[in-house]
Amino acid sequence: MKADYILFEPDVSTAADARLVVLTGDRPTGPLHLGHYIGSLRNRVDLQDTHDQYVLLADAQALTDNGDNPDKVVRNIFEVACDYLACGLDPEKTTICVQSCLPALPELTTLYMNLVTVARLERNPTIKEEIRSRGFERDIPAGFLCYPVAQAADITAFRATLVPVGDDQVPMIEQTNEIVRRVNRLVGIDLLPSCRAMLSKVGRLPGIDGAGKMSKSAGNALNLSATPVEISNAVKMMYTDKDHLRAADPGKIEGNVVFAYLDAFDPEPDAVRTLKEHYSAGGLGDSVVKKRLETVLQEFLAPIRTRRLQVSSDPGYVRDVLRQGTEAARAVTSSTLAQVKRAMGLPEI
Amino acid sequence: MKADYILFEPDVSTAADARLVVLTGDRPTGPLHLGHYIGSLRNRVDLQDTHDQYVLLADAQALTDNGDNPDKVVRNIFEVACDYLACGLDPEKTTICVQSCLPALPELTTLYMNLVTVARLERNPTIKEEIRSRGFERDIPAGFLCYPVAQAADITAFRATLVPVGDDQVPMIEQTNEIVRRVNRLVGIDLLPSCRAMLSKVGRLPGIDGAGKMSKSAGNALNLSATPVEISNAVKMMYTDKDHLRAADPGKIEGNVVFAYLDAFDPEPDAVRTLKEHYSAGGLGDSVVKKRLETVLQEFLAPIRTRRLQVSSDPGYVRDVLRQGTEAARAVTSSTLAQVKRAMGLPEI
Numbered sequence: 001m002k003a004d005y006i007l008f009e010p011d012v013s014t015a016a017d018a019r020l021v022v023l024t025g026d027r028p029t030g031p032l033h034l035g036h037y038i039g040s041l042r043n044r045v046d047l048q049d050t051h052d053q054y055v056l057l058a059d060a061q062a063l064t065d066n067g068d069n070p071d072k073v074v075r076n077i078f079e080v081a082c083d084y085l086a087c088g089l090d091p092e093k094t095t096i097c098v099q100s101c102l103p104a105l106p107e108l109t110t111l112y113m114n115l116v117t118v119a120r121l122e123r124n125p126t127i128k129e130e131i132r133s134r135g136f137e138r139d140i141p142a143g144f145l146c147y148p149v150a151q152a153a154d155i156t157a158f159r160a161t162l163v164p165v166g167d168d169q170v171p172m173i174e175q176t177n178e179i180v181r182r183v184n185r186l187v188g189i190d191l192l193p194s195c196r197a198m199l200s201k202v203g204r205l206p207g208i209d210g211a212g213k214m215s216k217s218a219g220n221a222l223n224l225s226a227t228p229v230e231i232s233n234a235v236k237m238m239y240t241d242k243d244h245l246r247a248a249d250p251g252k253i254e255g256n257v258v259f260a261y262l263d264a265f266d267p268e269p270d271a272v273r274t275l276k277e278h279y280s281a282g283g284l285g286d287s288v289v290k291k292r293l294e295t296v297l298q299e300f301l302a303p304i305r306t307r308r309l310q311v312s313s314d315p316g317y318v319r320d321v322l323r324q325g326t327e328a329a330r331a332v333t334s335s336t337l338a339q340v341k342r343a344m345g346l347p348e349i
Numbered sequence: 350m351k352a353d354y355i356l357f358e359p360d361v362s363t364a365a366d367a368r369l370v371v372l373t374g375d376r377p378t379g380p381l382h383l384g385h386y387i388g389s390l391r392n393r394v395d396l397q398d399t400h401d402q403y404v405l406l407a408d409a410q411a412l413t414d415n416g417d418n419p420d421k422v423v424r425n426i427f428e429v430a431c432d433y434l435a436c437g438l439d440p441e442k443t444t445i446c447v448q449s450c451l452p453a454l455p456e457l458t459t460l461y462m463n464l465v466t467v468a469r470l471e472r473n474p475t476i477k478e479e480i481r482s483r484g485f486e487r488d489i490p491a492g493f494l495c496y497p498v499a500q501a502a503d504i505t506a507f508r509a510t511l512v513p514v515g516d517d518q519v520p521m522i523e524q525t526n527e528i529v530r531r532v533n534r535l536v537g538i539d540l541l542p543s544c545r546a547m548l549s550k551v552g553r554l555p556g557i558d559g560a561g562k563m564s565k566s567a568g569n570a571l572n573l574s575a576t577p578v579e580i581s582n583a584v585k586m587m588y589t590d591k592d593h594l595r596a597a598d599p600g601k602i603e604g605n606v607v608f609a610y611l612d613a614f615d616p617e618p619d620a621v622r623t624l625k626e627h628y629s630a631g632g633l634g635d636s637v638v639k640k641r642l643e644t645v646l647q648e649f650l651a652p653i654r655t656r657r658l659q660v661s662s663d664p665g666y667v668r669d670v671l672r673q674g675t676e677a678a679r680a681v682t683s684s685t686l687a688q689v690k691r692a693m694g695l696p697e698i
Contacts (some may be wrong), residue, residue, distance in 0.1 A: 059695065060459065067463030068535065070693040100690070103452045103698040106459040110409065110499070113492035114416030118467075121491055143462035143499060144471055146491050150459070186417060253670060326698045341449070344419040346408065347426060349450040349675045 016274075022047050022198075022300060023160035025056030026101070026318035029066065032083040033221035035214030038205040038264050040164055041087045047164075048093040054158050054329060055089060057322075060099045060106070061150060064143040065134060081318050086308035088278050091321045097329035098322055099154070104330070104337035108153035111340065113146060115182045116175075119146050125171045152176040156183075156192045157333035164198040173197040187343035192336075205264055210239035210257040225308055228298060235294040240286045247285030258289050266296045351487060357470045371396050371547075372509035374405030374448070378393050378415065381432040382570035387554040387613050389513055396513075396590035397442035403678060404438060406671075409448040409455070410499060413492040414483060428583030430667050432573050433658035439657040447671055448503070452685035453679070458500035460689065462495060464531045465524075468495050474520045478665075479629035482679030501525040505532075505541045506682035513547040521544040535693035541685075554613055557590035559606045574657055577647060589635045607638050615645045638689045 009095050024044060026032065032041065040198045047053050056078055062073040077098060084096055089286055099105060121127060127148060132141055143150075148171075155163055155176050173195060180192045204213040207220025222234045244251035253259050253276050262272045275292070278284040311318060342348065373393060375381065381390065396402050406429060413424040420495025426447060433445055448454060470476060476497060480489055492499075497520075504512055504525050512522055520542060529541045563570045571583045575675040589607050593600035602608050602625050611621045624641070627633040660667060691697065 063460070063463050065463075070535075070695065074694045074696065098698055100694055100695050103456050106455045107452050109459055110455040110492060111412070113495065114412050114414075114490045116491050117488045118491050118494050119488060139466045139468060141463045142467050142495050143459060145467050146462065146495070149491060186419070216437050322696075323698050345423045346419065346449050347423065347671075349446050349448055349672050 014175070019050070019052050021158060021160045022051045022053045022162045022164065023056065023155055023158045024053070024164045025154075026080055027060045027062035028080040028213050029062050029214040030076060030226055031079050031223045032087075033216065033223045034261075034264075035205040035207075035215055036083075037224060038202060039166065039200055041084075041089075041143065043164055043200060044094065045088040048090060051162065053094045053331075054160070055084065055094055055096045055140055056154060056329075057097065058099045058154075061154075063100075064141060064147045064150075065136075067141055067143065071187050077322075078312075078315070078318060080310050081322055082312045085311045085321065086224065089175075091325060095328050096321055096325040098148060098326050101326045102157070102330055102333050104333035105150065105153050107337055108157055108333075108340065109146070109150045111344075112149050112152055112179050112183070113337070115179060115186070116149055120178075121148060121176075123249045124148050124175055124227045126168060126281050129168070129174045139211055148172050148175040149179070152179040153281055155195050156180060157336045158329070159193055159332070159336060160192050161195050162198050163195050164217045166197055166204070170197050170199075183340065189343065191339060191343050198346065199270055202264070206260050207258060208234050208238045222297075224301065224304055226301060226305070228302075231297050231301060235297065238290065238293070240289070244286060245259070247288075248282055250282040251284070251286075253280060258286070258293050261293055262289070262296065265300050266292070359548045366689045368401050369511045370507060370509045371400045371402045371511045371513065372405065372504055372507045373402070373513045374503075375429055376407045376411035377422055377429045378411050379425055380428050380572045380574055381436075382476075382563055382572045383610075384554045384556075384570065385432075385454045386436060388515065388549055389553060390433070390438075391582050392513055392549060393443065394437040400511070402443045403509070403681075404433065404443055405678075406446065406500050406501060407447050407503075410496055410503075412449075413490060413496045413499070414485075416490055416492065418514055426671075427661075427664065427667060430671055431564050431657050431661045434660045434667070434670065435573065435653045436515065440469050444677050445670055445674040447675050450624070450675045451506070451679055451682050453506055453682035454499065454502050456686055457506055457689065458495070458499045459496050459680075460693075461532070464497055464528060464535070467494070469524075469527075470497060473497050473524055475517060478517070481641060483690065488675060497521050497524040498528070501528040505529060506685045507678070508542055508681070508685060510544050511546050511547050513549070515553070516548055519546050519548075532689065536689075538692065540688060540692050551613070555606050557583050557587045557606060559604065573650065573653055575650060576653070577651075580650060581643055584639050584646065587642075589638070592695060593635060593690075596631050596637075597631055599631040600633070600635075602629060602630045607635070610642055611638070611645065612651050615641070658694040668683050 008255045008267050024040060026036065044053065059073050059077055063070060066073050081096060085116060089096060127145065131137070136144065151172050152175060165173065180194045183192055184190050206212070207214040207218055208222060209220040211220060212218060222231065226234070238257050241252040241256050259276060264274070266272045275284065275289060321345060355394070372388060376383065393402065393404060406426050408422050408426055412419060415422050426669045429446060438445065475495065485493065500521050501524060503600060514522065515579060529543045532541055533539050555561065556563040556567055557571060558569040560569065571580065575583070587606050590605050591599040614619045624633065624638060628638060
């Protein structure tokens with residue numbers, strides 16, 4: 001059996017005859033940040049040249065744990081769409097679509113829910129961990145427990161074969177492939193393709209406080225839409241090596257957030273290597289390294305911010321992108337649903 | 350607060366200004382039998398003159414515990430539709446529709462699933478009992494656990510205010526009204542109407558073996574499509590009073606299946622009363638009572654069988670009924686879904 005995941009390789013499709021179909025997306029619960037860029041957005045910008053790529057604004061999934069606050073989800077759909085366009089997702093190459101406007105997805109979800117047991121969902125490691133981290137206990141919404149099934153509906157509806165995810169989401173891909181096998185066995189043909197997780201080669205970007213990964217909820221994020229002042233403040237607050245008290249002392253690279261960001265964003269890796277050597281040996285102050293990082297981040301984010309302002313000041317354009325993407329996605333997903341229902345023998349009225 | 354249920358009163362709508370909307374239906378997992386007729390079909394024939402009545406062929410719900418056998422469900426859609434028409438449901442008065450062809454229902458289901466906890470579903474007495482009786486334990490399909498939510502989606506999508514159910518289904522109505530209140534509170538207006546269960550005045554019809562209610566799975570049913578020979582055999586096998594060994598002995602009426610059927614189907618209640626007195630006093634043999642019941646059932650079922658043959662030999666007509674009913678139902682349910690999504694602020698693309 002093929003492994004359920006591969007490492008990120010934009011040119012993986014060249015090995016196969018058909019273009020691989022990639023599905024990714026984000027829960028629109030807040031603005032995207034540098035962690036999203038490193039973890040997925042930049043890969044998407046690469047993938048769109050070589051793959052059929054769908055990017056899902058997963059508002060319906062965001063409602064599974066924001067059921068009592070749809071406003072929060074709804075207002076972020078536009079914001080995240082602007083982030084996408086600002087980062088270089090090209091609507092001519094990538095289909096950007098809104099999940100709640102694709103009725104085939106909940107219909108497939110409810111069909112698949114009959115083929116998955118509650119016990120299996122409760123054993124899903126991602127669900128277990130998220131229940132724990134959200135403090136849900138038994139008060140978990142039914143929609144949240146079933147969201148792996150909804151994700152299987154998303155993936156299969158688009159006939160996606162490659163799904164870029166974080167390593168914590170690999171169990172979701174396994175769950176999807178179980179459902180794929182179950183459906184194919186039930187209807188007696190290989191109707192749905194199985195998929196593979198595509199893991200990013202680089203690790204997660206730490207938060208500016210160095211405490212775990214960058215995340216909005218942890219309050220340690222630097223947004224893609226950050227102003228120059230916000231960028232400057234974030235770099236000032238950034239953790240380095242807490243034992244590196246004087247410039248003359250040797251400093252640690254490992255766990256040093258500033259170097260992690262330089263590794264991720266500095267366009268001159270050789271210069272970063274030299275800086276690291278100097279810092280490790282002693283004689284290089286944090287302020288010098290931070291100054292370089294600030295320049296790098298200002299230069300990196302300036303064109304994104306400009307493009308974002310341009311895009312967000314033309315909401316008609318953003319709406320057109322979402323409308324066209326969603327219409328295209330509706331055609332694909334409805335076609336898959338019709339095939340599944342027909343193969344199950346369900347009536348067409 | 351209004352009670353969650355009322356007893357069956359076909360003219361209940363005369364008290365209100367608007368016609369009440371009734372939603373009922375059946376899981377198409379087998380032919381309908383006399384138990385369905387007494388428990389619900391005849392009430393529906395009465396209700397269709399005074400109410401806006403929708404009757405749902407609940408194939409999607411039947412899949413929640415027949416996920417691995419869609420064939421069984423699909424082939425019974427046509428059969429149950431024929432039973433409906435044979436019993437006097439009039440497509441001019443009652444909208445007969447197919448659940449799996451109404452995409453608004455799964456979409457509402459997944460929205461509501463975010464507003465109901467797993468713990469609440471596990472506490473639902475109907476679900477608890479059905480998990481027990483089906484031997485599901487933890488291997489319950491996720492769709493089955495969530496079927497009260499799907500039922501709330503059905504009821505609210507049709508804006509039904511009266512739901513004829515068996516008394517074991519009253520917790521489903523309570524669950525629906527909880528969801529109605531939750532949605533209305535969330536969107537800040539009385540968007541969805543609450544509903545009441547309508548309980549049948551008469552008790553359940555026992556199976557021909559007297560062991561519990563008539564049910565297909567118990568093998569003690571007499572189908573509405575039964576042939577004269579099947580009717581005759583069923584009456585012969587029917588339990589009476591096991592201690593009534595000689596005609597001269599006094600016999601018991603309570604628990605006597607033959608009298609239960611005479612009560613349900615004999616058009617002359619006075620004659621049945623006289624028979625009961627005679628039987629209780631002694632001197633009336635089972636064969637005499639059974640002979641009367643056979644005549645009553647043959648006369649009752651003959652026109653239903655004739656009409657059923659007529660209808661089932663014209664599948665184009667049945668398909669037209671289902672198509673027209675389903676189209677009308679699609680309009681109503683899609684409109685409710687659009688209102689709910691709009692009230693939640695979800696995008697319309």
